Amino acid sequence: QKEVEQNSGPLSVPEGAIASLNCTYSDRGSQSFFWYRQYSGKSPELIMSIYSNGDKEDGRFTAQLNKASQYVSLLIRDSQPSDSATYLCAVNQLKAAGNKLTFGGGTRVLVKP
Amino acid sequence: GAVVSQHPSWVICKSGTSVKIECRSLDFQATTMFWYRQFPKQSLMLMATSNEGSKATYEQGVEKDKFLINHASLTLSTLTVTSAHPEDSSFYICSARSEAQGLHPYNEQFFGPGTRLTVL
Numbered sequence: 393q394k395e396v397e398q399n400s401g402p403l404s405v406p407e408g409a410i411a412s413l414n415c416t417y418s419d420r421g422s423q424s425f426f427w428y429r430q431y432s433g434k435s436p437e438l439i440m441s442i443y444s445n446g447d448k449e450d451g452r453f454t455a456q457l458n459k460a461s462q463y464v465s466l467l468i469r470d471s472q473p474s475d476s477a478t479y480l481c482a483v484n485q486l487k488a489a490g491n492k493l494t495f496g497g498g499t500r501v502l503v504k505p
Numbered sequence: 506g507a508v509v510s511q512h513p514s515w516v517i518c519k520s521g522t523s524v525k526i527e528c529r530s531l532d533f534q535a536t537t538m539f540w541y542r543q544f545p546k547q548s549l550m551l552m553a554t555s556n557e558g559s560k561a562t563y564e565q566g567v568e569k570d571k572f573l574i575n576h577a578s579l580t581l582s583t584l585t586v587t588s589a590h591p592e593d594s595s596f597y598i599c600s601a602r603s604e605a606q607g608l609h610p611y612n613e614q615f616f617g618p619g620t621r622l623t624v625l
Contacts (some may be wrong), residue, residue: 424612435598436549476566480548484612491537491602491612497548 395419396483398496411468413499415481418462423466424484425457430498431477433436440466471503508532509601511617517589518589519625526584526620527620528599535601536580539614540572543587596621 396417405411413427424443428436442448442464443457454467464483468475481496508531528538538555553574554562558614571593573585582601586593600614 425610426613428616438613438615440597441613482614492551492554493614497551 394496395485395494396481396496397439398479398481398499400497401500401502403499404499405468405471407471407473407505409471409502410470411475411501413466413468413479413481413501415464415466415496416462417464417481417483417494419483419485419494420459420462422459422462422483422485423429425455426482426484426493427453427455427464428465428480428482428495429475429477430480436480468501471501473503473505478501479499507603507613507615509599509615509617511619511620515623517619517623517625520590521588523587524589524622525586526586526597526599528582528584528601528617530601530615531582533601533603535582535603536579537602538542538576538582539600540574540582540584541598541600541601543598543619549589549598552584586622587594589622591624592625594622 398415429439430436440455442457445457450457452469453461456465469476478498478500482493510529512527533616536557539583540548540552542552551564552567555574555576557576557579563569571587596619598619600616602614
């Protein structure tokens with residue numbers, strides 16, 4: 393079992409719709425969770441951080457965390473073609489020295505006009 | 506805030522030569538920096554954790570004598586790919602972790618723009 397799992401996609405979403413991305417993790421000791429956006433040929437860009445159970449909203453993005461289910465998700469509202477990218481889920485595992493991040497394989501999102 | 510730069514953005518070199526990549530945190534201090542490698546259509550692979558003033562910690566399978574890391578100051582880490590070969594061609598990305606806990610309470614890592622290495 394991978395430590396951080398994501399559906400690779402592609403997730404095809406019509407423009408203006410909601411894109412829903414899911415991520416599960418195996419280490420119950422994980423404390424911080426991140427969503428990065430990566431455009432093709434570019435480096436990852438941090439878009440959301442979440443620490444506590446529940447929802448956290450920032451603009452069109454909402455991150456949801458459920459530690460009991462070991463599940464973190466990202467919702468993108470009013471999806472735009474510019475949201476087309478690969479979204480990486482990352483987990484900060486306390487047990488790992490140096491606060492290393494473990495990344496999922498990424499979900500590719502395609503927003504169609 | 507939280508800007509990380511890398512230099513060069515791309516480099517082409519001959520097999521057998523060494524290449525140095527610089528990673529700088531521009532507006533914050535970073536005791537810890539990380540070096541990743543990413544092959545096409547794959548996710549990020551952590552190579553090593555760079556600690557200011559001490560030796561780097563390498564991930565399993567990463568040759569420390571081939572990938573030399575120096576973290577000389579709180580804003581600069583360098584990765585040197587020694588005796589590069591075509592299989593080392595990849596996208597190398599560094600990240601820095603902000604030590605300003607009040608500003609970044611989640612130990613966020615901020616990534617540099619990456620360096621694309623092509624070894625002929």
